[in-house]
Amino acid sequence: MAAVLFDFSGTLFRVETTESWLRAVLAETGRVLSETELISTAQALEEAGALPGGAVPVELPPDLTDLWAVRDESAELHRAAYTALSRRVPLPDPGLHDALYERHMSPAAWTPYPDAAEVLRALRERGIGVGVVSNIGWDLRPVFREHGLDPYVDTYVLSYEHGVQKPDPRLFSVACEALGADPRQVLMVGDSRPADGGATALGCRVHFVDHLPVAKRPDALLPVLELMR
Template identity: 70%
Template sequence: MTAVLFDFSGTLFRIESTHAWLSGALAGTGTTLSGPDLAATARALEEAGALPGGAPPARVPEELAGVWEVRDESAQLHRAAYTGLSRQVRLPDPGLHDVLYDRHMTPDAWSPYPDAAEVLGTLSERGIAVGVVSNIGWDLRPVFRAHGLDRYVDAYVLSYQHGIQKPDRRLFSTACAALGSEPGRTLMVGDDRRADGGAAALGCAVHFVDPLPVSERVSGLRPVLDLLR
């Protein structure tokens, strides 16, 4: 193997909890909710699937079904899909739906998995090229920079910048070309068997991790290093 491609959410990083997401947005606007109301609203937002990178929607409303399917193909579609889900939940101020969306794009909303720096650093030391391939609607580079991981990444291939979503093999092909690696000598690491598994159609090897909370997955990425020996 000459290169490894990584998914972002659930693979290298994990989004904060829905409760922390809502609490942070409220604090930023000076809005308050009582303890029981805060907990109930957070649960409703989680069921709606309004937090990008969080739990998927229990049900996608019919009026959002079309945009939901292509949400990662542009920044506008991504925002429309997730604020649309958020608006299924009543909030103290309608403006909070956009505040919530904006918060999830901040570095503070994300935590790297405990072994992410170790694994990426080891790959860099071994001369293995690293790419990040993500279905996403915004630029995640600031998250990597804020957590000190950007120095290990040689290329970012983000769906919204190409108008293509995983599992479309073209997104993986773009990543391999950016790294100068042949698909047959490239490993894709992700948490979504459908989306990330699309790399196999291009000829890449694929390895899956569990998108567990950070505290519950301390060494989930380390097996990648064994696969490259």
């Protein structure tokens, strides 16, 4: 195997909880909710699927179906989709919906899985190319830099920068070309069978991990090192 491609959210990093997300924005903006209101609002935001990288909507509003399907194809579509979901939930200030969206793009909102650095470092030491292929609407590179993982990544292929999203094989093809790797010698690691499984169309092998909280998934990436022997 010549290279490994990793998904971002739910694979290498996990976004903060919806409650933490809301608390952070309220603190940043000086807005106040009672503890009871905060918890109920966070729950409503989670059910709405308003936190990118968090839970999917319990029930997607019919008027957002088309937008949701292409949300990762551009920065504008991504913001429109998630702020539309957020606005289904009343907040003390309408401006908080945009503030919430901005918060989720900050490095502070993301935590790497415990074994992410170890695995990426080991791959680099073995001379194996590493790419990040993500369905996303914003630049995640600062997250990797802030958490010290950027030195281990050779290329980033982000859906919004290419106008296509996984499982479209074109996104995986761009990553393989950037790494100079034959797709048949590439492993794709992700948490979504429908999205990340698209790499098989090129002949890539695929390894799946569970999208779990950081504390509940300490070593799911370690098998990657065995697969690359």
